[in-house]
Amino acid sequence: MAFAPPQRLVRALGETPASGAGEIADWLHRLPALAEQAVAARESTAERVQVPGGRSSLVVFVRRADGSPAVLKLAPPRARPEAERAALAHWGGLGAVRLLDDGPGGEENGALLLERLHPDVSVRTLPEAKSMLEAAGTLRRLWVPPPEGHRFETVAARTGRQAEAMAADARADPDLAPLVDAALGARQELLTAPPQEHLLHGTFRQSKVLGAERSPWLAVGPDPVVGECAFDLARLVRDRVEDLIASPSGPATTRRRVKRLAESLELDQERLRGWTLFRAVESGVRARRVGREQDSELLMEFAGWL
Numbered sequence: 001m002a003f004a005p006p007q008r009l010v011r012a013l014g015e016t017p018a019s020g021a022g023e024i025a026d027w028l029h030r031l032p033a034l035a036e037q038a039v040a041a042r043e044s045t046a047e048r049v050q051v052p053g054g055r056s057s058l059v060v061f062v063r064r065a066d067g068s069p070a071v072l073k074l075a076p077p078r079a080r081p082e083a084e085r086a087a088l089a090h091w092g093g094l095g096a097v098r099l100l101d102d103g104p105g106g107e108e109n110g111a112l113l114l115e116r117l118h119p120d121v122s123v124r125t126l127p128e129a130k131s132m133l134e135a136a137g138t139l140r141r142l143w144v145p146p147p148e149g150h151r152f153e154t155v156a157a158r159t160g161r162q163a164e165a166m167a168a169d170a171r172a173d174p175d176l177a178p179l180v181d182a183a184l185g186a187r188q189e190l191l192t193a194p195p196q197e198h199l200l201h202g203t204f205r206q207s208k209v210l211g212a213e214r215s216p217w218l219a220v221g222p223d224p225v226v227g228e229c230a231f232d233l234a235r236l237v238r239d240r241v242e243d244l245i246a247s248p249s250g251p252a253t254t255r256r257r258v259k260r261l262a263e264s265l266e267l268d269q270e271r272l273r274g275w276t277l278f279r280a281v282e283s284g285v286r287a288r289r290v291g292r293e294q295d296s297e298l299l300m301e302f303a304g305w306l
Contacts, residue, residue: 001046003035012055015290027076038111069116081110087224095141096219121211131206138209138217143198146226155227156191162282169285179303183281186274200225200232206239230267234275245298251305277306
């Protein structure tokens with residue numbers, strides 16, 4: 001079968017900074033062959049490519065040699081598939097999709113063989129209050145101590161790179177400066193005395209929680225990082241940001257959401273607010289950098305409420 005990458009993936013990877021554009025173009029060119037090789041190496045049969053699929057990887061529905069369903073996921077090196085593999089192996093299926101080929105040789109070409117979930121059923125399909133409750137409960141299960149001697153990136157390191165890029169953008173565009181300064185100040189304060197560190201999902205939101213057979217909901221697509229739990233929860237706070245912005249009660253709803261999520265997961269409310277501010281501004285600045293002006297405006301307005 002043909003393994004052409006969906007247009008959503010091509011567009012998203014097209015936002016890669018110029019320094020990595022050549023690497024991405026080469027990977028996309030080789031992707032059909034890489035997918036064919038990965039399917040054959042696992043003695044699987046490809047059924048179809050998921051469309052529209054994700055923004056950072058190709059997802060292929062396959063049947064294993066014994067007839068059982070699975071998913072083959074291929075991601076470029078800059079998406080850190082080796083870190084995703086390590087995190088999924090450490091979670092061992094608890095709260096997250098199960099890794100099926102964690103033995104030697106399974107890591108070639110950034111390929112992951114995963115249990116098949118229900119891709120069209122995420123907690124985002126539930127009413128807002130219920131979806132937040134289910135998503136938060138799933139996230140809690142992922143917060144475990146990192147493995148000894150781990151090589152996962154830390155929150156301090158990841159946000160440090162992001163902070164440098166944000167500061168550069170603010171210097172080039174003074175309109176960004178007030179919110180960027182507030183976000184950078186919040187980060188500096190939060191890193192002064194961080195709580196206990198856990199292995200975090202890293203990019204958690206409602207669409208990352210899918211229905212499954214062995215558990216009602218399981219998380220997928222981590223970009224794992226080690227740090228405090230409030231950092232992980234912060235991305236969930238702004239889920240359905242379009243609805244929040246469109247609502248006259250958006251600011252009040254956002255403040256209640258911060259309070260309720262912090263209380264439900266026993267986290268410090270001010271630390272959650274601070275990381276929510278930083279992550280919203282960082283995403284907004286990055287969206288503007290790649291020309292997604294509407295997304296940037298929504299995120300910066302949201303950040304202003306915090």
